[in-house]
Amino acid sequence: MPDLDRRIAGLRCRDVLEVLGDYVDGDLEEETVQRVEAHLRACDHCEKFGGEYGALVAGLRQALLADEPRPGLRDRMIRRMTAVWREEEA
């Protein structure tokens, strides 16, 4: 494994690993964003890993949203609620 203490653009690789999530989520201050991006431009390992991390996050959102619900799920839910409502009326 490459040296995590290698310092580029004022940040060690381990520092970049630490803030990578916040960077991808847009939660870093602008000054830190610029330092991270300068590091990524000059560090092959972090640039490659950061790209893979970003691709994973981008892919997750679409991955399961298209899942079909279990057949009949809504109908069973409505039957359950109807039973609850009948109990309340009784």
Next chain:
Amino acid sequence: MTAPADDSDLLRLSSRGDRGAFERFMDRHLGAVHRFLLSLGADADDAEDALQESFVAAWRSAGDFRGAASARSWLFTIARNALRRQHRRRVGEPTALESLESLGGHAGWGSTAAFDGAFEAREELRWALRQLPAEEGEVVVLRDLEGFSGNETAEALGLSLAAVKSRLHRGRLRLMSLLREDEVSDA
């Protein structure tokens, strides 16, 4: 034409006994809550039981919703607690803390092998999500799959924003590691 009611309106109407409003609320969130429960490791039957319990509880306590939190955070908290009652050992079970460097190494930091971040099949992702420690999996599901904000996730899970961020990052790294291993074993 009237503007679509927001979740808070639907819950307020539900608390007054408006079943149609509650059905609309349910239709909006049924799929997402079901996915959330499955992603926390419940099998199909347990997830459906917890789902039904969640919406029954939401109907009965709709009047308690105050609107300070988002309605879906409130609902997902109910769902999480419903599953927790079924799976006490799984949800919220603490795991030994692995260092971030170690997680990053397993996820491929420093590796020259390519990983495209993609999953060939949704089944593969579902499998990987189920392998995550529950406290990381639930954060990944809410933030990355369901699109909750950091604050909504914190509300739903009763965590600080810092804890959400930490668990999210660790969960993503672990997910990369699992998908990478799966990719290698398939090769």
